[in-house]
Amino acid sequence: MADGTTLVDLLDRAAADHPQRPAWTFDLPDDRQRLTYADVAERSRRLASALSARGVAAGDRVGVMLGNTPEMPLTWLALMRLGAAMVPLNVRYRRDDVAHLLTDAAVRLVVARPEHHELLTAYATVVGPDELADQGAEDLPAPVLTPGTVVNVQYTSGTTGRPKGCLLDHAYWTTLGGSMLTEHPHLTSDDVLLTAQPFHYVDPQWNVVAALMAGAHLVVLDGFHPSTFWSKVREHEVTYFYCLASMPVLLLKMPADPADRDHRVRAVQCSAIPPALHAALEERWGVPWTEAFGMTETGADIRVGAEEHDDLVGSGSLGRPAAHREARIDETGQLWLRGPGMMQGYLGHPSPFDEDGWFPTGDLARTDDAGRLYLAGRLKDMIRRSGENVAAVEVEEVLLAHPAVHLAAVIGVPDEVRGEEVAAYVVAPEATAEELTAWCAERLAGFKVPSVWRFRDELPLTASLRVEKAALRAEAQGAR
Numbered sequence: 001m002a003d004g005t006t007l008v009d010l011l012d013r014a015a016a017d018h019p020q021r022p023a024w025t026f027d028l029p030d031d032r033q034r035l036t037y038a039d040v041a042e043r044s045r046r047l048a049s050a051l052s053a054r055g056v057a058a059g060d061r062v063g064v065m066l067g068n069t070p071e072m073p074l075t076w077l078a079l080m081r082l083g084a085a086m087v088p089l090n091v092r093y094r095r096d097d098v099a100h101l102l103t104d105a106a107v108r109l110v111v112a113r114p115e116h117h118e119l120l121t122a123y124a125t126v127v128g129p130d131e132l133a134d135q136g137a138e139d140l141p142a143p144v145l146t147p148g149t150v151v152n153v154q155y156t157s158g159t160t161g162r163p164k165g166c167l168l169d170h171a172y173w174t175t176l177g178g179s180m181l182t183e184h185p186h187l188t189s190d191d192v193l194l195t196a197q198p199f200h201y202v203d204p205q206w207n208v209v210a211a212l213m214a215g216a217h218l219v220v221l222d223g224f225h226p227s228t229f230w231s232k233v234r235e236h237e238v239t240y241f242y243c244l245a246s247m248p249v250l251l252l253k254m255p256a257d258p259a260d261r262d263h264r265v266r267a268v269q270c271s272a273i274p275p276a277l278h279a280a281l282e283e284r285w286g287v288p289w290t291e292a293f294g295m296t297e298t299g300a301d302i303r304v305g306a307e308e309h310d311d312l313v314g315s316g317s318l319g320r321p322a323a324h325r326e327a328r329i330d331e332t333g334q335l336w337l338r339g340p341g342m343m344q345g346y347l348g349h350p351s352p353f354d355e356d357g358w359f360p361t362g363d364l365a366r367t368d369d370a371g372r373l374y375l376a377g378r379l380k381d382m383i384r385r386s387g388e389n390v391a392a393v394e395v396e397e398v399l400l401a402h403p404a405v406h407l408a409a410v411i412g413v414p415d416e417v418r419g420e421e422v423a424a425y426v427v428a429p430e431a432t433a434e435e436l437t438a439w440c441a442e443r444l445a446g447f448k449v450p451s452v453w454r455f456r457d458e459l460p461l462t463a464s465l466r467v468e469k470a471a472l473r474a475e476a477q478g479a480r
Contacts, residue, residue: 006145006170008080010212015041021189022217024208026070027232029222033070037215040074047078049140050132056109058083058143061153063102063110063124065089065200068222071129072199073208075111080151080170083143087153087165088200091116099123105153105165105347147171153347154202156296165347166296175341176299177209179322184290184305185240185267189215192264194238196224201464202296203242224465226250230260230285237264242292244271245465246407248281253406261286269303275316276401282313293318293375297352298342298359301325302373316397318365318373327365327373328358334379335365364391381469383412383420388447390422395450398443399424404431407459409467413452413476423452425459425472 014023019038026033035043056062062079064086066072076086087105089098089112102110102123110124111132120126147170155163180187187193187210195207195218204220211218219236221229224247233241243251248270265285269292273281281289288309293302304312304319312319321327325339336358345351353359364376377391384390392410399408407427412420426436433453440449460468 004147005174006080006147006149007077007151007173007209007212008145010174011037011041011044011077014212014215018189018215021215023211024070024073025217025219025236026068027219027221027236028069035070040077043070044074044077044081045140047074047132048081051075051078051084051109051111052082052141054109054127054132056082056084057141060084060109061087061105061107063087063089063105063107063112063120065091065093065110065112065116065120066129067091067113068199068204068220069129071111073205075129076151076205076208080145080149082141083145083149085150085153085167087155088205090198090200093119095119101155101163101165145170147174148344150344152205154296154343164349167344167347168296169344172299172341172343173206173209174213175324176206176294177213179300179324179341180206180210181214183322184303185269187211187214187216187240191216191239192219192237193217194219194221194233194236194241196221196229196232196241196243197465198223203244203464206300207242224250226254230254230257230263233265234259234263239264240267240269241265242269246461246467247465248273248277248289249400250406252277252281252284256284260284263287267306273316274397274400275314276397278314291316291318293373295361296343298325298337298361300341301337302327308372312372316374317368318375320372329365329367332379333364333366333376335361335363335373335375337361383410383422385412385415385420385422385447386418388445390448395422395424395440395444395448398440399426399436402428402431402436402439404428405436407467409459409469409472410450411469411472411476421452422448422450423454423476424450425454425456425467427456427459429457431455 015037020036023037023040024035064075079086087107107124110120110126117126150167150169152168153165154168155165193207193211195204197203265287268289270289290304294300302318302321328336338358362379366374366376377393381392382389395410396408399405405428409425411423413423415421460471462468
């Protein structure tokens with residue numbers, strides 16, 4: 001890609017080169033919409049004109065609370081045309097969530113559906129997408145856009161504190177999207193991508209970018225539904241998808257289907273594939289699942305390539321740094337990353353990068369003799385029990401390998417004698433604490449076996465479908 005290219009350039013080029021090629025299909029419960037590349041370019045221009053008429057200009061930050069509908073990415077692209085930045089808002093947010101983001105980002109306007117207006121009007125001017133749909137003017141402002149123009153204030157999930165806004169520019173997205181073409185999974189215009197995660201989260205957004213850069217077709221679902229996910233994959237002839245966290249576990253818990261291998265998927269990338277379930281995932285659906293590691297702050301960082309896949313099934317390895325990324329592990333075991341295509345920083349906070357441009361991930365990692373990377377837990381996700389360190393992720397992996405466990409999270413709870421005890425929160429309707437204790441005791445040192453069990457019908461999840469451990473820790477405060 002030539003220096004100076006922005007996502008706006010790429011969209012307009014795609015619309016000119018293949019205007020009638022399908023760009024997006026939104027498969028929603030009561031609606032299905034398909035947009036060509038020409039549709040996306042034209043509708044984003046008209047939205048940009050309508051937003052400009054509302055006073056949106058270069059440098060502004062605009063909240064967008066629209067869910068998985070075409071208006072969400074169209075508004076994002078429209079804001080890019082104006083040199084403004086999107087502040088994505090989770091449609092499940094309530095008063096305190098909204099107040100923090102809108103105040104922190106100094107948002108002056110929010111695009112949201114009518115059901116959210118009452119929540120938002122105390123903090124910003126609110127306009128509905130229907131009010132913008134037919135107000136596009138013929139001429140558009142022409143701000144100077146560069147790869148360094150910020151297009152998102154993307155708030156982190158907030159699992160360890162209040163969310164912070166990551167400043168993401170065009171170069172962040174083109175670096176991430178471009179790596180999906182030049183490295184595994186080597187996306188092309190023949191691919192059909194699918195995303196099922198909430199659009200305020202970063203993954204559907206990079207799916208938009210990767211599909212745009214490849215000239216591919218992106219299918220968007222209204223959300224992740226394990227019971228119907230693979231039927232949608234088959235229906236839309238999907239060739240590639242990305243998933244993470246609890247998604248592979250929940251998929252594998254669904255009843256086997258004779259049509260499980262009747263699909264066109266050629267590659268699945270996933271973050272945090274449970275090692276004990278990796279081979280079962282591949283056996284059931286007959287397609288390679290490869291690990292990929294990235295963060296909102298840093299984009300695409302580490303991945304397993306097709307050439308090493310066979311050697312690493314079930315190993316838990318992240319693979320190797322992407323071509324644009326460097327990685328190192330410091331004396332404490334923390335993973336640091338460096339290279340182009342990272343966020344510019346956190347809005348309103350000191351730079352987290354050191355003087356040499358390295359970013360501390362907060363993840364503990366190790367390497368094998370071949371130089372491949374492995375996660376060893378989180379700096380803030382270690383439990384100190386009677387002088388022994390217990391990595392929560394290690395216990396969680398053992399629990400998730402149990403056939404009756406649908407979801408699991410492990411935290412430390414205060415204990416007057418041992419300092420902390422290992423507490424397991426599990427969704428396992430057909431299991432008992434005694435059964436799971438015995439399962440863990442066969443596979444882990446005694447000090448790692450949970451002694452506190454909490455059985456739940458569900459666990460709180462972040463937007464990225466990871467268990468929200470901050471909520472569990474708050475619940476456990478004062479527990480003995």
